[in-house]
Amino acid sequence: MSLYDFLLIKRGNSMRLNHLFLLVVLLLPISSLSIQAANNKPAPADLEPLPEPLPPPGIIEANPADEPQVTIVKKGETTVEEYRVHGELYMQKITPAHGSPYYLMKQDQDGGWSRYDGPAAPLVIPKWVIFRF
Numbered sequence: 001m002s003l004y005d006f007l008l009i010k011r012g013n014s015m016r017l018n019h020l021f022l023l024v025v026l027l028l029p030i031s032s033l034s035i036q037a038a039n040n041k042p043a044p045a046d047l048e049p050l051p052e053p054l055p056p057p058g059i060i061e062a063n064p065a066d067e068p069q070v071t072i073v074k075k076g077e078t079t080v081e082e083y084r085v086h087g088e089l090y091m092q093k094i095t096p097a098h099g100s101p102y103y104l105m106k107q108d109q110d111g112g113w114s115r116y117d118g119p120a121a122p123l124v125i126p127k128w129v130i131f132r133f
Helices: 003-007 014-039
Strands: 069-075 078-085 088-095 102-106 113-116
Touching: none
Parallel strands: none
Antiparallel strands: 069 078, 078 088, 088 102, 102 113
């Protein structure tokens, strides 16, 4: 059997295709080794060692004032959890006695609140305060 007959792939004959694939897979590492051997050059004499890597940064301690303060208030059979940062109320979780809990998120500084029930928060348009008088 000649190489031409071996590589000839006829429709419906997948055995020859498997042999061709196996041949290519086995010859690729051999060809890459010969290329690496051709490119193998001696290292220059003026090489310097790499400097020592920098140590990892230290652990940053969290400021407890930056974490939200949670206040739980019972109003009848309804539970209200108030979330505050730096004393400013920004979110409330209301858990009624019957039904699923929902959240109220503060939209802006004027007291606008939006309600959301699911895992994704509502679309909030940024309203940054640049100056306060």
